[in-house]
Amino acid sequence: MPLTPPATLPEPSPTHIHWLEAGLPCSARWRSERGSKPAQRVVLADDTTPADSAYKMSCEGTALLWRGDFQNARHLLQAMARRADQVSPRKRQKMTPPVSLLDALNQHRQSQARRARLLGMLLIEVNADYSIGLRRAPDSQAALTEAWGAPDLAGGKSVVSLRELLGIRSAHEWQRVGLEIPALGASPHNRIYPHYGVFSPVRGEYIQLLATAHIPKPPKGQQQLTAFDIGTGTGVLAAVLARRGVGHIVATDTDSRALACARANIMQLGLEQQISIVQADLFPPGLASLIVCNPPWLPLRPGSPLERAVYDEDGRMLGGFLQGLRAHLAPKGEGWLILSNLAELLGLRTRDALLAQFEHNGLRVVSRIDAKPLHPKADDASDPLHEARAKEVTSLWRLAALPVPNA
Structure with missing residues (x-):
């Protein structure tokens, strides 16, 4: 099949994507969990398209x-x-070596964003019932239902990037198999089942x-302890x-997905x-x-909704937790x-600044327990952030609350 040339189509919409097929204008709902906009130019491609x-x-x-x-x-x-x-x-000769770890992080994020944008240009059409009408297409209906909700048969077809579709299928497998958490006790009652769009607890430390x-x-006079888990995931x-x-x-x-995921996990654990x-x-x-809180660790703006578990813009969740902790x-x-x-x-935050946040919000440090990283990236010398990951704690x-002056 020859590649169809781009043509003038209806004005782009953030919710729909448009293309020509057999000389006729076509459109479908655009789906992107990354928040990507639909491409303005779309051509058809098939098995004869060279890489x-x-x-x-x-x-x-x-x-x-x-x-x-x-x-x-x-x-x-x-x-x-x-x-x-x-x-x-x-291109390698023109690349400017990073002068700091923060510079390396910014270059890494830009590179990953560019890679995601390029690979997100290969698109798959999905039927209204979430079936895929291609040869040797896997059954993705259950995975798409988990990610997108129940199909709207009157809503027509959708278009999604193949890369995102494969991510949804991978998340479905995580949800089906689960992740063993030794701290929950002996198998088989020690598994957590992450849902699509909910951060998976793969880092055990x-x-x-x-x-x-x-x-x-x-507290004195009470038989049991009450705890809050803030941002439960x-x-x-x-x-x-x-x-x-x-x-x-x-x-x-x-997050509605996190709430549904947590409820399902708590129920299956009894x-x-x-x-x-x-x-x-x-x-x-x-x-x-x-009161327990494990906020996103990096005070940077997420590049997509799926990165909110990693990036906490301006440290808002951390700041909100520390600001409200004493009162609760x-x-x-x-x-x-x-x-x-x-x-x-x-270089995104200093230890002194963190300690100052504690004090500013009327909190003192009772103690600190540290753990070294267990994830593979800590030992991967090819990782652009290896120098930081190897030292991560x-x-x-x-x-605890500081005493109130003159109380």
């Missing part, structure tokens, strides 16, 4: 709507990825910190607290009598003797802040 041509057009901003074999589309995407990752000797820190005693930290004997836990989040899942911006009403702590209660020093190593800060 070099596909890559060249993606660099020029032209999207390719696939009309061939699904598995061949995957092979083409892999070929495009190899080209995106290649750096020509001439912060969970282990929570699993081993000394839990404060219940999958619900994994709330579940660990429950398995450690905390009697009542309120886990909060603002902990719904101990844990309540509440939609709230940080703190729920009331006081707690233990029961007498003699503790706030546990789980935070990596990666932001400090990258994740800490659990035990915080």
